[in-house]
Amino acid sequence: MSSAAEQEAVAAERATGDGRPAVVVNGARPAPPVPTVPVRPGRPTPLGARFRTGPDGVAGTNFALWAGGAEGVELCLFDERGRESRARLTELTHGIWHGFVPGVLPGRRYGYRVHGRWDPWTGARWNPAKLLLDPYARAVDDPAGNDFGGLPPEVYGHVRDWPEQHVADTVRDDRDSAPFVPKGVVVHDDDDWADDRRPKTPWADSVIYELHVRGFTMRHPGVPEELRGTYAGLAHPAAIEHLVKLGVTAVELLPVHQFAHEDHLLRRGLRNHWGYNSVGYFAPHAAYAASGTAGQQVGEFKRMVRALHAAGIEVILDVVYNHTAEAGELGPTLSLKGIDNRGYYRLQPDARRYADYTGCGNTLHVVQPHVLRLITDSLRYWVTEMGVDGFRFDLAAALARSMHDVDMLSPFLAVIAQDPVLRRVKLIAEPWDVGSGGYQVGAFPPLWTEWNDRYRDAVRDFWRHALPDVREMGYRLSGSSDLYAWGGRRPYASVNFVTAHDGFTLRDLVSYDRKHNEANGEGNRDGTNDNRSWNCGAEGETDDGDVRALRRRQLRNLLTTLLLSTGVPMLVAGDEMGRTQRGNNNAYCQDNEIGWVDWSLRDDPEWRPLLELTSRLIALRHRHPVLRRRSFFSGRAHSADGLRDLAWFTPHGREMTEGDWYAPAASLGMYLSGRDIPGRDEEGAPVVDDSFLAVLHAGPDPVDFVLPGAPWAERYEVVVDTAREEQDAAPAVVHRAGAPVAVPGRSVLLLRVLP
Incomplete structure (x- = not known):
């Protein structure tokens, strides 16, 4: 809008009856006539654009759009040079506007213009000057990528530069947005995925x-x-x-x-x-x-x-x-x-x-x-x-x-x-x-x-x-x-x-x-x-x-x-x-x-x-299935020796008491038992795995952590030591149960229980 004359407003009484006008602004120059294309009734389902061949052998695309409150819908088709033609959809079934357009082949770009009231105070924001992307479009052609150093004003349904900012969104903008917005693309793909094998990882x-x-x-x-x-x-x-x-x-x-x-x-x-x-x-x-x-x-x-x-x-x-x-x-x-x-x-x-x-x-x-x-x-x-x-x-x-x-x-x-x-x-x-x-x-x-x-x-x-x-x-x-x-x-x-x-x-x-x-x-x-x-x-x-x-x-x-x-x-x-x-x-x-x-x-x-x-x-x-359990730990003993599926230890090598959980601490020992893991393997046998002890020490100073003895283990083998840069640089280290192990500050020690 460059002058007061171009900002001429037309006021209409609002349906809510509170006396305020709904303002419509036409800042666009009159557009040349747009060619029309023939359209058949088509089908209301499936939604979107579906290429098909009709019973009479005519190939084309069925278009279906849900726009329940609209007063009219125009399908807009674009050729390779961006020239627009339109087909007015006259069939309405359960809020779905639909039509079949012969000759529309895969690769054709399209969009919609939807007609209805402009009354933002009641939530009605129909504006046929704006080309709209089909929500069901299976491909979108957006060569410009909306990269204009800012969205152009034409893509807004309201006039962005209206001087009274508190009502800016209520002033309709009638400039055509088609050159600036993404467009749907008709796609035909009947791939049945017969050659695909989904991994289906549990x-x-x-x-x-x-x-x-x-x-x-x-x-x-x-x-x-x-x-x-x-x-x-x-x-x-x-x-x-x-x-x-x-x-x-x-x-x-x-x-x-x-x-x-x-x-x-x-x-x-x-x-x-x-x-x-x-x-x-x-x-x-x-x-x-x-x-x-x-x-x-x-x-x-x-x-x-x-x-x-x-x-x-x-x-x-x-x-x-x-x-x-x-x-x-x-x-x-x-x-x-x-x-x-x-x-x-x-x-x-x-x-x-x-x-x-x-x-x-x-x-x-x-x-x-x-x-x-x-x-x-x-x-x-x-x-x-x-x-x-x-x-x-x-x-x-x-x-x-x-x-x-x-x-x-x-x-x-x-x-x-x-x-x-x-x-x-x-x-x-x-x-x-x-x-x-x-x-x-x-x-x-x-x-x-x-x-x-x-x-x-x-x-x-x-x-x-x-x-x-x-x-x-x-x-x-x-x-x-x-x-x-x-x-x-x-x-x-x-x-x-x-x-x-x-x-x-x-x-x-x-x-x-x-x-x-x-x-x-x-x-x-x-x-x-x-x-x-x-x-x-x-x-x-x-x-x-x-x-x-x-x-x-x-x-x-x-x-x-x-x-x-x-x-x-x-x-x-x-x-x-x-x-x-x-x-x-x-x-x-x-x-x-x-x-x-x-x-x-x-x-x-x-x-x-x-x-x-x-x-x-x-x-x-x-x-190791013990590290990726399918059910929660019970914490209860499953055998006469008192061995449980999960146990927690202090650096002194004793099981944690309730008071230990509430006390300030920088170290934690977690024992995971591989015996009697719930579930069965592929052959129906009980799942049995190695047992592990993980020692996590977040304190800055080293700590001597006593490795739990019987019934938990007799010997432990170091599997991971985060104090080392290279995990495979040194031979495996074995420790006897009941012995203290020096755990450096801020490190994790993962030990496997040896048979």
């Missing part, structure tokens, strides 16, 4: 590796440059080789649904790197495709999954169904907001505003049947047609809200529990959101596992010698029975982690006392201040050899603790070889060397021993 045997598709391979020297940062790059043998040697059983991919970049990042010359800003729940993110964005990304993603499956590695997706990239009332109009704002989003009693349980401006209204259908259709699609093996649900508590409160009998959880496809895959909850009552660790029902932040905090505090006693560590090391031993849940309900994508890397956890997020451009105000970290005597990188050696030892302690704990361990890509983000604990916008894995560390003499120890510990875990 939960108790799983070791999860969280990685970013782009960040994992951007600096990998073994991946061809043209494939780095793509699905094809992750599928490359050089990338998979690292995962296989490490021994992980599953990769958990940071979001790969099509996502958008936030305006405030683009204006600062940054981009959303992590991808927690979804806009298309069926489409693999186009920017991660090496082969093209006109549908090729679908096949490339599938080939990546096949390659990982062939290596015995499952694929878990981190999914963001709690909110979308459209943000709040001041956010862009890209899809759901323009299709049916009131139907898709939770609104406040003042319907102009959005209920925000996510901290991202909006929350999907999962209680609505069509929203629940969108999510479950998406999940089933990724399992049955894209080959994935499970999901980690970002801010899962927001999905479990019924009207307002988190409800473990909510429609979302009930539907998942009875769905014949979804109840069979791996389901991981991030069991909290930012709303009132949103912290739900330990509360999700059977079938679900959970990110256990209680584990993260306890282990961090123990190794920085900040726990008042060892009660918390006892629970966390043995499977967190205080959180999960109910309703038939098992120890693998706890996904144990010390670090995740959100926060410090493992190396930064022992190198920084404070976050250093200046590169994010927010004055270091973003990111948590509760890091529970310790820099070992110097802030950041240092040439002090003693500090560096202590940090490496602390990394060995943290990784050893994680991989010896009962539950499902989760590692973060690069932690096994000392990756750093230079103290940034919120690198969501760092699509650069800060956020990418540094593969030079793999061959660095300083960090290679850490990688070797990690692989060794994972292999040890795979060999």
